[in-house]
Amino acid sequence: MNRTNEQWLNALQGPSPAHDAAIADLRQILVAGLQRGLLGQVNTSAPEFESLAEDFVQEALLKIVDKLATFAGRSQFTTWAHKIALSVALTELRRKRWQDKSLDGIMDVDEGDYTPSFAADKSPLPHNQVERREVMARVERLIREELTDKQRAALTAIVIEERSAAETAAMLDMKANAVYKLLHDARLRLKHRLAAEGLSSAEIISVFS
Amino acid sequence: MQMIDNTCEKEYSCEETFALLDEYIELSLTNKEAAALMPLVKQHIGMCPDCREEFEALLLAMQGQSPSLP
Numbered sequence: 210m211n212r213t214n215e216q217w218l219n220a221l222q223g224p225s226p227a228h229d230a231a232i233a234d235l236r237q238i239l240v241a242g243l244q245r246g247l248l249g250q251v252n253t254s255a256p257e258f259e260s261l262a263e264d265f266v267q268e269a270l271l272k273i274v275d276k277l278a279t280f281a282g283r284s285q286f287t288t289w290a291h292k293i294a295l296s297v298a299l300t301e302l303r304r305k306r307w308q309d310k311s312l313d314g315i316m317d318v319d320e321g322d323y324t325p326s327f328a329a330d331k332s333p334l335p336h337n338q339v340e341r342r343e344v345m346a347r348v349e350r351l352i353r354e355e356l357t358d359k360q361r362a363a364l365t366a367i368v369i370e371e372r373s374a375a376e377t378a379a380m381l382d383m384k385a386n387a388v389y390k391l392l393h394d395a396r397l398r399l400k401h402r403l404a405a406e407g408l409s410s411a412e413i414i415s416v417f418s
Numbered sequence: 419m420q421m422i423d424n425t426c427e428k429e430y431s432c433e434e435t436f437a438l439l440d441e442y443i444e445l446s447l448t449n450k451e452a453a454a455l456m457p458l459v460k461q462h463i464g465m466c467p468d469c470r471e472e473f474e475a476l477l478l479a480m481q482g483q484s485p486s487l488p
């Protein structure tokens with residue numbers, strides 16, 4: 210029952226008995242793939258998982274048939290198909306997760322006036338508290354001066370609040386795939402600006418280590 | 419800060435990374451130097467949590483059936 214890439218493509222291309230058999234086999238392969246791939250994400254042995262996985266795979270099969278022409282043949286066909294099925298599943302799971310989280314946000318009232326600090330990532334204790342504070346202030350000033358509001362908002366959401374790109378995109382009313390580009394521009398601007406100020410990021414890291 | 423330090427002039431977008439992910443996974447699984455052959459994919463996965471999540475899930479999905487890999 211192992212098909213070559215060519216056999217998969219031929220079978221999936223047009224309506225034929227081979228088509229139906231290929232779809233049925235692929236469905237099985239992809240459901241099993243989701244079961245393994247989503248192990249760390251959801252409880253894959255829960256009874257609800259099966260119908261969830263079948264929904265994901267149904268959507269993925271439509272996409273796969275629709276995108277057959279874009280399969281470049283640089284991998285096994287099934288690897289490519291797994292990739293699409295997992296992407297459908299993870300996109301949907303992320304959406305569900307942040308929708309739930311946004312409900313949590315409504316329920317929980319945040320206490321205290323915690324101000325997120327960009328420079329305070331998970332760095333170890335500094336050698337020099339004063340030097341560290343000065344560098345942090347400089348970096349935060351650059352972030353204020355150099356980045357657009359949108360870049361800053363995206364950086365805060367992703368780096369500080371650890372939201373997914375999809376969630377950040379929804380918050381900022383932009384497409385998920387544009388968020389990475391926005392952040393890349395932001396990082397690049399900061400890197401250039403730091404260099405222009407004669408402050409290499411390696412140096413900054415060393416202050417924090 | 420590490421993130422800024424790791425920033426390159428040219429980076430792959432999520433789409434470019436996704437387009438190459440199946441190939442990258444197979445290279446990783448067959449022990450070839452996937453990271454050396456496709457450094458921009460590796461770089462993007464290191465920087466982008468969503469793409470990293472997809473990479474890790476695909477790796478798990480593939481590892482369970484790896485005997486049939488070429």
Ligand SMILES: [Zn+2]
Nearest residue numbers: 389432466469
């Ligand atoms: Zn990405």
